[in-house]
Amino acid sequence: MLNTVSTDDAYVNGHVTFVAARIAGQVSRVLVDDNYRVRKGDLLVQLDREPYIVQLATAQAAVTAAEANLAAARAQVRGQLAQTRASRFRVQHAIEDVNNQVANLRAAVATLDSRKANLQLARANLSRAESLAPSGGISKEELDVRRQTAKVDAAAVDQALQAVYAIRVSLGLPTRPPGGHGLADVPADLPQRFSVVRQSLGELVQSAAQYGFFPATLSASPQEVLDVFQKQDPESNLERTFAQAPAIKQAKASMLQAQRNLDQAELNLRYCDVVSEIDGVVTRRNVNPGNNVSAGQSLMAIRSITEIWIDANFKETQLAYLRIGQRVVCEVDMYGRRQEFKGRITGFTMGTGQTLALLPPQNAAGNFVKIVQRLPVRIELTDYDPDKAPLFVGLSVVPYVYYKEPPTGPHAGDILQPFASLPRAAPEPKP
Numbered sequence: 127m128l129n130t131v132s133t134d135d136a137y138v139n140g141h142v143t144f145v146a147a148r149i150a151g152q153v154s155r156v157l158v159d160d161n162y163r164v165r166k167g168d169l170l171v172q173l174d175r176e177p178y179i180v181q182l183a184t185a186q187a188a189v190t191a192a193e194a195n196l197a198a199a200r201a202q203v204r205g206q207l208a209q210t211r212a213s214r215f216r217v218q219h220a221i222e223d224v225n226n227q228v229a230n231l232r233a234a235v236a237t238l239d240s241r242k243a244n245l246q247l248a249r250a251n252l253s254r255a256e257s258l259a260p261s262g263g264i265s266k267e268e269l270d271v272r273r274q275t276a277k278v279d280a281a282a283v284d285q286a287l288q289a290v291y292a293i294r295v296s297l298g299l300p301t302r303p304p305g306g307h308g309l310a311d312v313p314a315d316l317p318q319r320f321s322v323v324r325q326s327l328g329e330l331v332q333s334a335a336q337y338g339f340f341p342a343t344l345s346a347s348p349q350e351v352l353d354v355f356q357k358q359d360p361e362s363n364l365e366r367t368f369a370q371a372p373a374i375k376q377a378k379a380s381m382l383q384a385q386r387n388l389d390q391a392e393l394n395l396r397y398c399d400v401v402s403e404i405d406g407v408v409t410r411r412n413v414n415p416g417n418n419v420s421a422g423q424s425l426m427a428i429r430s431i432t433e434i435w436i437d438a439n440f441k442e443t444q445l446a447y448l449r450i451g452q453r454v455v456c457e458v459d460m461y462g463r464r465q466e467f468k469g470r471i472t473g474f475t476m477g478t479g480q481t482l483a484l485l486p487p488q489n490a491a492g493n494f495v496k497i498v499q500r501l502p503v504r505i506e507l508t509d510y511d512p513d514k515a516p517l518f519v520g521l522s523v524v525p526y527v528y529y530k531e532p533p534t535g536p537h538a539g540d541i542l543q544p545f546a547s548l549p550r551a552a553p554e555p556k557p
Contacts (some may be wrong), residue, residue, distance in 0.1 A: 130526040131444050135500060136456075138521040140434035143404050145170060145426045148397040151177070153417045162408040164428065171400040171413060171425055178395040185384070185391040192381035199377035206371075210333040213326065217348055220323040224297070228312050231293040235310040238286035245279035252276045323348050406430040429519060431512040436469060436505040438525045441498050442478075450540045451533030454505050457524045458517065467517070468509045470535055471527065473543055475502040 151173035158170050252272045258264040290309050291301040298321060303311055313319075327348045406428040413425040436456055440448065454469040478499040505525055510517070533539050 129528060129530040131440065131447050131529050132524060132526045133438055133440050133444070133500075134522075134524050136436055136438035136505075136523040136525050138434055138458075138517045138519055138523060139437045140519045141404070141430045142409075142519075143402075143406070143428045143430070144424045145400060145402070145428060146422050146424050147171075147173065147400060147419045148421060149173065149178070149394050150420045151398065151418070153413055153415050153419060156411075156413055156415055158408045158411070158426070160408055160411050163406070163431075164402045164408060165405050166402055168402045169399055170402055170408075173398040173400070173419070175395060175398045178391065178398055182388070182391040182395050185388040188384040189381070189388050192377070192384040196374075196377040196381050199371075199373045203371040203373055206333060213329045213333045216329065217323065217326040220320070220326045221318075221348060224316060224320045224323060227293060227297050228316065231290065231297065231312065232310045234286065234290045234293055235308070238283065238290055238309070241279065241283040241286045245276070245283045248272070248276040248279040318348050400425065402428055404428055404430050405432060431516050431518075432510075434510070434517055434519065435472075435507065436523050436525060437475075438503045438505055438523070439500040440503050441500055443498060445474075445501060445503075447529035448474075448503060448527060449529075449533050449538075450543070451535045451538030453528045453531055453534070455526045455528075456505065456507070457526070458521060460517070460521055461515065465515060467507050467515075469505045469507045469525070471503060471533075472506045473504045474541060475504070477501075 153171060154174045155172040156170075157172070158164060158168075164170065252269075252275075255264050255269045255272045259266070259269050294301055294303075294309070297312065297316065299312065303309060409427045409429055411426040413419065419425065436454075448471060450471050450473060452471045454471060456467045456469055457464045458467065459465075478501050507517075537543055
């Protein structure tokens, strides 16, 4: 016909899905054979489920054990956290004790000064009494009282001095201060470097290290450590502190791993049922009950009878007239007469059959002879009903393209289809 372009080099083509086992196992049942027509989701092959039931029970037990370990870790960390907070308050209490001892020292020094003043007064009174005694200006009894008062005040001064010495020794200071310093003088940083405070600080750092707390430097003062501790836990948020504990993180990771192993065991048990992923017809069955199959091993193939098309190999000299969207009438001899199917061109293969061959020819001898090439053109059927007149892959077809009619449908008149709307892959992480 003058208004069509045709070729007798055209064939029916279609999708084929290879059915493979996702797990290794022994085949217990095969429910289909070649030429069976199946729907998507139909059960095709069953593998022995018993080994995977045992694996599932083992994975469930591992999850239970991981949950128990997490609960134990939470209880342990809760106790560690309580101990840490107690250590924190012990540090504060130790600092307060040092400050209290310093105050007691200053009070004792004040008492010593008062006793010294009393002793000085008592000695002055005794001296006056002794000067009056020869002339009879004071009785002997009064003189003895003043002598006794002076001795008592001297003893009181010694007692107060020993009390000052005791407090200084308890603060780690020498009994007698170096030259230029009084008994009440103490270093300004004494509360921060006192031995009991440092001991309490070590207990705090050791306890807090179990859930990820460390001071900025090992030489930090107790007050600096307390400030950092307060900054990390300003509101005493127990759950947030729990989340930072390495023991909790480790237990959670173990539970997550056990849960994923359980998910995999459940998947493997489901994979014992091999089902069809498409509607179609079974071909190339190569599995029988009792066979041991490995993961990925092909068991059969399913050819779709709905998702089919025509691959028409037109000569390169005919391509000038062909565009996407042109109407096509395909003639098939399968039913004893010419059965016509309507269709439209949907695309052109990016290469001739010669270039797409497994071993494309290379002519480097210089005796080149031009041969007219053929390019596969894809034709989608528009009125195809597989229940009424099914087509089978490989059947010969004679397509007639009405190139003089205006093309219709999506991308009509184009040679190349536009870019497909596909999801973008996630960017690769930077090294």
